[in-house]
Amino acid sequence: MKPQETANTAWSFATLGLMPGVAAWAALESAVVRVGPSMDPQNTANIAWSFGTLGLMPGAEARAALEAAVVRVGPSMSPQHTANTAWSFGTLGFMQRAETRAALDAAVVRVGPGMKPQEVTMTLSSYATLGLTPGAEVRAALEVAVVRAALDMNAQHVAHMLWSFTTLAATRSVPLPACYPALWLAACGLDVGSLKDVDVRMMYHANRIHTELVGGDMRVEATFPPWIMLEARQAWMRGVRDDVTVSTAHKEIASIIGDLGVPYDVESLSDGGCFSVDVFLTDHDVAIEIDGPTHFFNTSDGGEGAAPGDTALRTTRTPKTPLRDMFLGRRYRTVLSVPLFEWEHVRGSAEKKAYVAAKLKSAGVSLPAPT
Numbered sequence: 001m002k003p004q005e006t007a008n009t010a011w012s013f014a015t016l017g018l019m020p021g022v023a024a025w026a027a028l029e030s031a032v033v034r035v036g037p038s039m040d041p042q043n044t045a046n047i048a049w050s051f052g053t054l055g056l057m058p059g060a061e062a063r064a065a066l067e068a069a070v071v072r073v074g075p076s077m078s079p080q081h082t083a084n085t086a087w088s089f090g091t092l093g094f095m096q097r098a099e100t101r102a103a104l105d106a107a108v109v110r111v112g113p114g115m116k117p118q119e120v121t122m123t124l125s126s127y128a129t130l131g132l133t134p135g136a137e138v139r140a141a142l143e144v145a146v147v148r149a150a151l152d153m154n155a156q157h158v159a160h161m162l163w164s165f166t167t168l169a170a171t172r173s174v175p176l177p178a179c180y181p182a183l184w185l186a187a188c189g190l191d192v193g194s195l196k197d198v199d200v201r202m203m204y205h206a207n208r209i210h211t212e213l214v215g216g217d218m219r220v221e222a223t224f225p226p227w228i229m230l231e232a233r234q235a236w237m238r239g240v241r242d243d244v245t246v247s248t249a250h251k252e253i254a255s256i257i258g259d260l261g262v263p264y265d266v267e268s269l270s271d272g273g274c275f276s277v278d279v280f281l282t283d284h285d286v287a288i289e290i291d292g293p294t295h296f297f298n299t300s301d302g303g304e305g306a307a308p309g310d311t312a313l314r315t316t317r318t319p320k321t322p323l324r325d326m327f328l329g330r331r332y333r334t335v336l337s338v339p340l341f342e343w344e345h346v347r348g349s350a351e352k353k354a355y356v357a358a359k360l361k362s363a364g365v366s367l368p369a370p371t
Contacts, residue, residue, distance in 0.1 A: 006031040007043040010050035019054060029062040036065030037072075044069040045081035052088030067100040074103030079111040083119035090126030093297045093318060105138050112141030113148065117157045120145040128164035130297070131319040133172045143177040150182065158186050159199040162206035170213040170326065171319045176220050184222040192227040197235045204232035208274075213326050237273045244276060249343055250290050254279050256356045257288075261368035270331050277328060284365050285333035292340045295321045334363040 001009065010028055013020050020028060032047060039047070048066060051058055058066065070085060077085070086104055089096055096104070108123055115123065124142055127134050134142065146161060153161075162183050168174035187203055207228050210219075225232070244267050257264050257279060268280035268287075277287040297316045321337075328335045336359055346355045357367060 001031050003035040003039040003043040006035050007046040011046045014050035014053035029058055032062045033065045036069050039069045041073040041077045041081045044073050045084040048088035049084040052091040057092050057094065067096055070100050071103045074107045077107045079115040079119045082107040082111055083115065083122040086126040087122035090129040095130060095297045105135065109137045109141045113144040115145040117149040117153045120149055121157045121160045124164045125160045128167040128319060131171060133174055139177065143179055146179050153186065155190050155195050155199045158183055159202040163202045166206045166209040166214060167319055167323065169218050170209050171322055175218055180220060181222045184224055188223060188225045192231045200232045200235040201239050204228060204236040212330060240273060240276050249340055250278055253290060253338060253356060256353055260357060262360065262365060275327060275331065281365060286336060286363050286365060287328050287332040288336045288338060290338045290340060291321060336363050
């Protein structure tokens, strides 16, 4: 296949929501590797968008080919190309090489002021989702885009922009832009009854980040919608309740804590139901979170511990994870994280018990003497 045919094929799978079989996926990746040097901006963006939409991380060779294409065609990318590519990397949790990131940054500076609401939303959210600190030129270009596109923004755009700006402020100390208060004023003009739950929850999250986690010189005055602490809070609490999953590792670690003689609750709710912790040590005010793959990024170079062509061992935390810990840290004496990639390498019941005991002792939890 040629570049256009490869891109169209990937795009059709993504548009149909059809997951390719193993053989088809391998063929697509091979085609991307082969035609990568000849892809134009549209081909590059369509393939990146397809990977992101399908939620399929390409192998090391395909990632390298895609990144090389972005570096090569970056100067010719349109606003849509730039947004789709950046969004794909953010959605996949795909941390790019410095050269690739620089090419995308340069594209944002060049095309940012002409971006439509959806394009600026996708681009901005990629920085926040990946925890990347945009430089001054990038921030200026995105702010110009936000202001210019303001009249055409819908609730989804407003919610994602508010969350992105507050997340970057709280986790990367990125100053809130001058247009930030105007975004909250736009939210005030929205009819909460007509909004999707996902947008309302995101605005509530942004409000909590602003109120609890953004401080000092970055704190700016903003007028929040009257429904933010009622309807939005209730929507957020529904999401917390609905998002409860108890994995095998979760159950195993809780069981070991019980065997060690430490009282605990599983999926304990705090703050009136606004936050949930995997395991709560009731006598010690300690929250324990078992962090699976979604809490970590894929790196572009394979990473330590990854087999050739495999997705990297994920050890770099996503911004949502420290945000969670910052919130929980205000509500519990100590927050402990048990990374699943660590737990999976602990073998045997004695070793697992020793691992959990060491974690608890690091939090100042005194274990009862064995009987």
